[in-house]
Amino acid sequence: MRLIGLVIAAARHATIVLxxxxxxxxxxxxxxxxxxxxxxxxxxxxxxxxxxxxxxTASLRGSRQGGRR
Amino acid sequence: xxxxxxxYVLFAAxxxxxxYEVNYVIPHSLDVGQEVVTDSEVTPAASTSVSSELSADTSxxxxxxxxxxxxxxxxxxxxHVSYDSGVFDNSASGANAHYGSKIxxxxxxxxxxxxxxxRTAFAQDTYGVGFSELLxxxxxxxxxxxxxxxxxxxxxxxxxxGTIVRNGVIYRARSSTEETCVLYRDGTMRVFPPGSIDxxxxxxxGAWQSWVFGPSLLDEGGDSKTKFTTWDYITESHPRTAIGxxxxxxxxxxxxxxxxxxxSRGMFLSEMSKLFSDLGCRIAYNLDGxxxxxxxxxxxxxxxxxxPSKEISDGLFICETGGTS
Numbered sequence: 001m002r003l004i005g006l007v008i009a010a011a012r013h014a015t016i017v018l019x020x021x022x023x024x025x026x027x028x029x030x031x032x033x034x035x036x037x038x039x040x041x042x043x044x045x046x047x048x049x050x051x052x053x054x055x056x057t058a059s060l061r062g063s064r065q066g067g068r069r
Numbered sequence: 070x071x072x073x074x075x076x077y078v079l080f081a082a083x084x085x086x087x088x089y090e091v092n093y094v095i096p097h098s099l100d101v102g103q104e105v106v107t108d109s110e111v112t113p114a115a116s117t118s119v120s121s122e123l124s125a126d127t128s129x130x131x132x133x134x135x136x137x138x139x140x141x142x143x144x145x146x147x148x149h150v151s152y153d154s155g156v157f158d159n160s161a162s163g164a165n166a167h168y169g170s171k172i173x174x175x176x177x178x179x180x181x182x183x184x185x186x187x188r189t190a191f192a193q194d195t196y197g198v199g200f201s202e203l204l205x206x207x208x209x210x211x212x213x214x215x216x217x218x219x220x221x222x223x224x225x226x227x228x229x230x231g232t233i234v235r236n237g238v239i240y241r242a243r244s245s246t247e248e249t250c251v252l253y254r255d256g257t258m259r260v261f262p263p264g265s266i267d268x269x270x271x272x273x274x275g276a277w278q279s280w281v282f283g284p285s286l287l288d289e290g291g292d293s294k295t296k297f298t299t300w301d302y303i304t305e306s307h308p309r310t311a312i313g314x315x316x317x318x319x320x321x322x323x324x325x326x327x328x329x330x331x332x333s334r335g336m337f338l339s340e341m342s343k344l345f346s347d348l349g350c351r352i353a354y355n356l357d358g359x360x361x362x363x364x365x366x367x368x369x370x371x372x373x374x375x376x377p378s379k380e381i382s383d384g385l386f387i388c389e390t391g392g393t394s
Contacts, residue, residue, distance in 0.1 A: 013077070020081035021088075033300055034247070034282075035093070036227030042092045046084070 004060060011056035018050035092226060096199035099223075099240075138214045138366070142390050144180040145215050147371060149173070151333070158306035158334055165306060168334035174309075174325040175364050175372045176348075177215050179387055181318055184256045184277050188386050189219060189235045196240050198223045201380035208365040213386035216365040217310050217322050220282035221357040223382040231281030232266050235383075239276075242268045248283040248298050250354035251276050256317030258352050260285040263298065278385075286311065286342040286353035293346035297338050303355075306335040308362040308375065312385070313350035321348065322385070324364040324372040333373070356385070 025038035037043065132139040136147040151173040158165040181187060190211050192202035200223070208216040222233050222241075231245030237254070249261045254275040260283075271279075284297040297304055308327030314320055323344070327335025336344075338355065345353035361381050363374040370377065 016077050017080045017084065020077060021084050024081065024085050031302065034225045034227055034230075036225070036230070037088075039228045040092065040226040041228055042088070042226065046088070 007056060008060050011053040011060070014049065014053035015057050018046060018053065021046065022050065092198065093224070094199050096193075096195075096197060098195050098197035135366070135371075140389060142182040143186055143214055143387060145366075145387060146178045147215075147366060148176045148178070149371075150176065154340070158337070160305040165334065167330055168306070168328060169331050171331065171333055172325065172336060172340070173329075173333035173373065174323060174336070174344075177217075177322040177364065177366075177387075179215065179320045179322060181256075181320070181387065183390060184252060184254050184317075186388055186390060187252060187278065187320070188213075188388050189278055190384050190386060191235070192380065192382050196235075198226075201382055203378070203380055204363050204365050204384055205368045205370055207381075207384045208386065209368045211384075211386045211388055213388045214366070215322060216384050216386040217312075217324055217356070218361040218363060218381045219356060219383035219385050220280040221361060221382050222281065224357075225281060229264075232268065232271065232279055233281065234271065234276045234279040237277055239268065239271070245281055247281055248285050248354075250280045250283070250285070250312070250352075252278040258314040258320075258354075260352055260354060280312075280354065280356060280385075282357050283355055284338070286338065286345050286355060287350060291346065291349075291351045293339070293342040295339055295342075297342075299338070299355075304338045306337050306340075307358045308333075308335050308360070309341055309358040310356040310362045310364075311341060311345070312354050312356065313345050313348060314352040315350055321350065322364065322387075324362050325358075326373045326375070327358075327362070328375045329373070357381075 022038060025043065028035065028037045029039065130140070138145040151171065153171050155170050157170050158168060188211060190207050192200040192207065194210070204216055204218055225231070227246065229244045229246050231241070231243055231247060231249055232239065233241040234251065244264050245266065246263050248263060249266055250258065251261065251271065252258050254277045284299040286294065288294050306327065309323065309325035311323045312320060313323065323341070325336045325341065326333035341355070342353070360376040360379045362372065363370055364372040
């Protein structure tokens with residue numbers, strides 16, 4: 001349970017940080033679409049990590065709240 | 070809470086900076102695609118179409134002055150033009166208005182006997198990311214008559230960043246969201262709309278060079294355009310580099326100075342389009358501009374870049390036959 005708590009905390013922090021990263025990428029891509037910060041294949045691992053952390057945050061946190069009820 | 074938010078922003082900034090360094094700055098070569106294989110040599114039609122410019126007295130050998138180069142294979146004439154357009158750049162919320170209304174450009178009128186006289190080079194002779202070199206240094210290495218910056222291919226990391234053909238080799242073959250300009254071994258030139266290039270057809274047709282930046286500046290009839298396939302920032306007034314095509318063997322290279330208050334603000338795409346139309350070009354294509362734009366004759370910079378120490382990732386060069394690549 002402690003481990004799950006750590007995972008949820010890490011995922012929550014990662015979700016916020018990576019959201020800020022992709023917001024920055026979106027602004028940069030608006031200025032110069034050719035450089036393709038968000039659309040570059042190199043951004044794919046960051047995007048996957050973002051999606052996974054968001055899923056973990058939403059599902060595990062919701063699961064824990066549901067269990068407490 | 071504030072400390073936590075600052076920590077989040079710091080972590081995000083660190084990831085962004087690291088991502089930028091690894092993917093755009095730290096030099097690393099990229100995988101090379103396949104070589105273009107063609108049995109076609111330059112056709113006699115392309116050679117004879119160069120006509121009077123190169124059929125003139127070849128017994129004199131090479132003539133070279135500060136504005137002219139003439140040999141049996143290559144003829145280049147440089148023209149410097151300055152004028153007051155009377156139009157200010159009021160884009161960017163008026164931030165560019167202080168550059169004034171004057172425009173200054175250098176135009177190289179180029180005749181070549183063979184498409185192989187038009188060569189390209191990568192910075193530090195390496196296809197990759199993070200490599201840069203002064204245009205004058207690349208010109209020295211190429212032994213070129215005239216050189217200009219290219220399309221900054223390595224900055225284009227978009228997922229659909231197009232097809233790059235350089236000196237007959239396909240380095241990258243992807244779909245593109247931009248128009249692609251292709252120069253063929255027979256000296257003809259063609260601009261492809263986004264997403265319309267067939268790599269196998271490029272091989273079959275003898276592609277020699279390609280550039281992916283754009284947009285094209287003339288319509289199919291060779292007339293100027295007012296709407297362009299690019300984003301709004303590119304249409305504003307900037308220093309410019311562009312290539313024009315009259316017919317096999319006859320081209321022009323344009324470098325517009327810019328961001329120099331009171332001397333030259335740069336050109337809007339629409340102005341550059343009209344210039345190429347007035348010159349009589351059938352095709353004209355915009356290359357990378359801004360702080361990259363410059364032109365060399367020999368190893369001497371003959372335009373007036375506002376950032377003379379800017380290193381670039383690739384260049385386009387007019388060379389005598391047998392120039393190094």
